[in-house]
Amino acid sequence: MSSKLVTLREAISLIPDGAKLAISGNMDMSPMALIREIVRAQKRQLYLVCVGAAAVNADLLIGAGAVSTVEFSQISMGEYGFALNFRRHCEIGSLSSLEHACPTLTAAIQAGAMGIPFIPVRGLLGTDYMKIRPDFQAITNPYPYEDDKQIAIVPAIQPDVAIFHGYKADTLGNVVAHPLQNNRLLAQASQLAIASVEEIVTPEELRKESGTWIPSMYLSAIVHAPRGAAPTSCPGRYEIDGEQIAIYMEAAASQAGFQAYLQQHIYEAQEEAIR
Incomplete structure (x- = not known):
């Protein structure tokens, strides 16, 4: 476990420019601490795969200029409206997009995990x-x-790197994540898998946790990132931060406004992630 427990910066260093990066989450359980660090590292030309219906997780990466291609089934901000960066970059032609139906995207990840073409x-x-x-x-x-x-x-889809947010990891490197997301399948399909988690606990404590169990063998790095899903929710721990989402939506209405948002809320902000 000591070799897998890393800082945010160390985790993001595993993602090269041009990587096929898969993300899970939507307005719940998005790996936002990891995503903000990707933006700070100014990664470019990422081929983004959105596993499930994506939201601010994908929209932030697209708005920050990190993504050249996105493969998705749905990207929206749910009750908050359209994913404005995604929409704007598609309209101006700066983003290549490959649309899926939900079953085809899940099946493609399944094929990747099975090692079939x-x-x-x-x-x-x-x-x-x-x-x-x-x-x-x-x-x-x-x-x-x-x-x-x-x-x-x-x-098949076989990502170079997958990132997701989980509830807890134990000292052996196993993770428990949200049961309604396909994070174990995603980790199996990917060359590398990085998880941020709310807590690090003992193996005995983790066995008591309900959710999807992701064995250590499928994980490359784990980041202890309390509130690492915010401003999306972490069900059972904290709700969506509606105030922060409203600020995001107002800023994303224009390219200039979003650049100001990035400067204030990403580049000049500090994450409370620890080893």
Whole structure:
């Protein structure tokens, strides 16, 4: 565990420019401390994979100029409105985007974890996804059922690095994360996986925690980052910081406003993360 417990800066040093970076979370359990440190490190040309419906986690990285390509199923700020940086950069053509249906994105990560090059997904044939995603293909179904002569396949996703926020890690390097996110699958599919956590506890304490268990063998680095999901929520610990989200939304309405936000709330701010 001592080799895996690192500072924020040490964790982000594992992410090179141009990496295929996968993130989990939305308005709950986004790895915001890690994401803010990525912005501070001025990483560039990241290929961002949003596992699940993304929100401020993706929008912040895009607005900061860290992302050249994003692969996603949905990016929005939920009840707070549109993801304004994402929308603006798509509209001006500075961001390449690859859209998924939720099942195709999950299936692609599953294929990556299994080490296979593609995976079949039902429900795509006859939809516009087959038009906007030329890498989604239809093949002859070798095991047809009734009239099911063809089936769609999607390519596997194997991120270079995955980041997520969990509840707790133990001194052996295992992590417990939110049960409704696919963080264990994501860690399995990725070359490196970095987790920020609210607490470091003993193995005995971690075994009592409910949630998704992610074994140490799938993790490359762990950062002790209390409130590391804020301003998104950490269910059972703290709620969404609506005041901070409102400040973010006002700033993201313009490129100039967002640059001022980055200066005040990211570059000049300090994270309370410890070893």
